[in-house]
Amino acid sequence: MRPVLLSQLVKGICVPRTDCYxxxxxxxxxxxxxxxxxxxxxxxxxxxxxxxxxxxEKGTRMVITENHIDDIPDDMQAVVPNxxxxxxxxxxxxxxTFDIDVIGVTGSMGKTTTKDFIYxxxxxFAPTVRTQGNRNNELGMPKTIYTFTEQDKFAVLEMGMEAxxxxxxxxxxxxxxxxxxxxxxxxxxxxxxxxENILKAKLEMCDGMPQDGVLILNGDDDYLPHAQITNPAxxxxxxxxxxxxxxxxxxxxxVKTTTxxxxxxxxxxxxxxxxxxxxxxxxxxxxxxxxxVSRLGFDARQTAANLSGYVPSGMRQKFVExxxxxxxxxxxxxxxxxxxxxxxxxKSIATGRTIAVFGDMLELGSDEAxxxxxxGEYAREKGIDFMWTFGRRAKxxxxxxxxxxxxxxxxxxxxxxxxxxxxxxxxxVFKASHSMxxxxxxxxxYKK
Numbered sequence: 001m002r003p004v005l006l007s008q009l010v011k012g013i014c015v016p017r018t019d020c021y022x023x024x025x026x027x028x029x030x031x032x033x034x035x036x037x038x039x040x041x042x043x044x045x046x047x048x049x050x051x052x053x054x055x056x057e058k059g060t061r062m063v064i065t066e067n068h069i070d071d072i073p074d075d076m077q078a079v080v081p082n083x084x085x086x087x088x089x090x091x092x093x094x095x096x097t098f099d100i101d102v103i104g105v106t107g108s109m110g111k112t113t114t115k116d117f118i119y120x121x122x123x124x125f126a127p128t129v130r131t132q133g134n135r136n137n138e139l140g141m142p143k144t145i146y147t148f149t150e151q152d153k154f155a156v157l158e159m160g161m162e163a164x165x166x167x168x169x170x171x172x173x174x175x176x177x178x179x180x181x182x183x184x185x186x187x188x189x190x191x192x193x194x195x196e197n198i199l200k201a202k203l204e205m206c207d208g209m210p211q212d213g214v215l216i217l218n219g220d221d222d223y224l225p226h227a228q229i230t231n232p233a234x235x236x237x238x239x240x241x242x243x244x245x246x247x248x249x250x251x252x253x254x255v256k257t258t259t260x261x262x263x264x265x266x267x268x269x270x271x272x273x274x275x276x277x278x279x280x281x282x283x284x285x286x287x288x289x290x291x292x293v294s295r296l297g298f299d300a301r302q303t304a305a306n307l308s309g310y311v312p313s314g315m316r317q318k319f320v321e322x323x324x325x326x327x328x329x330x331x332x333x334x335x336x337x338x339x340x341x342x343x344x345x346x347k348s349i350a351t352g353r354t355i356a357v358f359g360d361m362l363e364l365g366s367d368e369a370x371x372x373x374x375x376g377e378y379a380r381e382k383g384i385d386f387m388w389t390f391g392r393r394a395k396x397x398x399x400x401x402x403x404x405x406x407x408x409x410x411x412x413x414x415x416x417x418x419x420x421x422x423x424x425x426x427x428x429v430f431k432a433s434h435s436m437x438x439x440x441x442x443x444x445x446y447k448k
Contacts, residue, residue, distance in 0.1 A: 001025070001146040004094055006062060009037065011093050013064070013086050014078035025090065025146060027139065029438045034059030036096055037090075040082055041067060046218060052077070064090075064121070075322075080180060084138040085169070091142025094174035098148050102174045103292060106159045106167055106205050107182025107218075108198060109338050110285045111136065112313050114182055117275075117289035121303050126153040133313055134332075136160035153435055162259065163191055164201050171208030178296055179205045181214040184223040187335045189365035199223045216292045219245035219286065236295055238287045240280055247291045249283050254348055255435040257319050263290060269298035275307050278348055281341045287308070314420050317345065322446065323422030326350070329388045329429045331438035335363045339375045342431045343382050352425030353385045357441065359432025360391035369396045376400025383421055386421075390414045411437075413445035 003021040010016060024036040029051035032038050039049035040063050052063045053071045062067065063077040064086050081087045095102075100183030103122070105115045112134050116446070119130045122229045129152045131144045136158040142158060159170040171179075205238035205365070206215060206229065213232035217224045229235050234318050239245035254262040259278050263271040275286045286307050292433040294300040312318055318329040328351065330342050339358060346354050356379055364371050376397040379387055389397050398405035408414035422428065432438045 001094075002097075004097060006037070008062075008097065009093055010062065010078060010350065013080060014088050015061060022061065025142070029055045029364040030057075032058040032060045035419075036143075037061045037062045037064065037081055039087060040065040040069065040322050041139075042397045060072050061088060074361075081312075087142055088169050088173050089140040094142070094148070095145050095173060095175065095325075098150075098152070099298070100152055101154050102176040103154060103156045103264055103296075104159055104171060104174055104176035104179035104201050104205055104209075105156065105182070107180070108185030108187045108250075109335055110157050110182040110281060111160065112289055112332070113282065113316055114285045115156050115284045117127045117179070117307060117310050118156045118264065118292060118315050119305045120308075121289045121293040122156070122298070124152050124302075124309070125293075125298050127151045128154040128156065128325065130156040131158040134158060134160065135168070136170075137162075138169065138424060141174065146175075152302040159205065161188070161201050164197065165204070166284070167201055168204035168207045171205050173208070175208045175210075176205070176212045176239070177210065178292050179209060179215070180274050180292050181205060181224060182288065183218050183221045185335055185337060186364055186365075189367070190363040193365075194394070195223060199227060202286065203227060213294045214289055214292065216295070218288070220284070234295070236291055236334070238284070238291045240284060247287060249287050252280065252283055253431075258351060259412065261277075261286065263304055265294070265300060271304045273304045273307055276310055277312070277344050279317070279341050281338070300322055318341050319349075325422055327442070327445075328427065328429040329439075331359075331432055331436075331442070332434055334431050334433045336361065336364075336371045336375055339431055340378045342374075342429050343384060344386065345381045346427050347382055352428035353386065353425065354383070355386045355418075355422075355426060355428040356384050357414070357428060357430045357438070358387065358389045358394055358397050359436040360393040361436065362393075362433040368393055372396035373400035376405065386419065388414060390438075390441075391432065394432070402437070411441050412444065416439045418445050419448040 003023050006016050007019045027039040027041050032055035038060045040052045052069045080231045159169050209232045214234040219237030219242040237245040238247040240249050246265045249261045260274045314332045319325040358377045377400040381402045387401040389407045393408045398407045430438045
């Protein structure tokens with residue numbers, strides 16, 4: 001990170017007795033070093049407070065903690081009510097030292113893919129930094145801010161949430177000039193109770209935006225077009241189905257693992273576009289990226305052309321052909337709609353048997369059994385040949401799919417079964433919530 005004065009970094013948190021330049025911020029004592037700040041986070045398994053003394057011995061100049069730590073000097077620790085709030089405050093303080101335009105991204109699904117499409121669209125125009133992976137919370141977003149350089153003109157920051165107020169804090173810290181809200185889904189029903197509350201939480205993105213900023217909303221969503229937006233003043237809608245939207249994708253054609261479509265933009269006319277991804281959900285992600293970047297003043301046709309440079313982060317619709325089998329790695333996260341989109345993807349590219357390897361979807365609340373069952377029913381209706389699952393919730397996917405579905409009690413047994421039963425010509429997709437770690441199954445299968 002660019003060195004920042006400790007007094008600037010911890011402004012609003014504490015007043016340091018002596019000032020110095022800070023060059024590293026960490027919550028991992030193993031990476032503590034000279035002129036660093038250590039966040040002593042008390043986790044479920046590890047208490048960072050017990051490692052604070054070691055961090056100070058390595059050269060840490062300030063420890064941020066929620067509890068006083070007896071074995072380090074008082075003037076080297078800041079005791080705060082909430083360490084995550086302190087983390088986002090430090091991120092905001094560093095962000096204030098840069099003249100950079102931030103593009104924020106939030107929504108129930110597609111945040112990371114949209115972020116990567118925006119990066120593809122804007123980075124050829126100007127030096128751009130983006131969230132790595134999905135570091136989108138009070139700890140993760142500041143880590144991206146700390147990588148800002150004087151050369152960067154744009155930053156694409158993903159903002160996630162667990163509760164009301166989370167996006168509010170992230171937006172106030174990032175101060176986005178422009179933002180995209182991808183959709184209002186059901187992924188947080190367990191915590192927030194209703195989609196109305198999810199809408200309210202996602203609209204907190206507006207709280208840190210200027211009045212002359214631009215907000216890009218999904219015009220096909222059943223909640224966003226009816227949202228009352230007073231700030232920012234500029235709201236632009238993108239869509240496939242809603243032809244009244246400002247920017248519409250039409251004439252969508254899939255060519256193997258790419259998609260071609262026409263952007264019908266009420267402001268800039270019709271533009272043909274090609275993206276290296278399939279599925280209408282990815283058309284929507286790309287369309288939102290085109291919309292936000294073109295509304296920032298960049299040439300619309302070149303913006304559309306730049307989308308062909310999209311590269312997915314992590315295991316998001318990554319196509320791997322191996323031994324005559326097409327593997328679709330799409331297991332970073334999962335919700336009912338994205339599971340169904342994975343089914344559509346497999347069916348659209350397959351030439352032989354189709355296999356879905358699905359796992360648990362989390363945070364769906366009291367309707368989780370029915371929502372899992374619905375995924376299985378959808379897969380059966382669309383003609384998936386085999387459904388193989390792992391997870392206690394995923395057994396409901398099998399129930400919905402019916403004959404031909406198998407639920408396994410371990411990922412290793414599932415992996416062994418896949419290895420034994422796959423054959424050349426198959427197309428197989430892997431998808432589950434990230435905490436299910438389906439990449440373990442993929443790695444096992446690849447090593448067969």
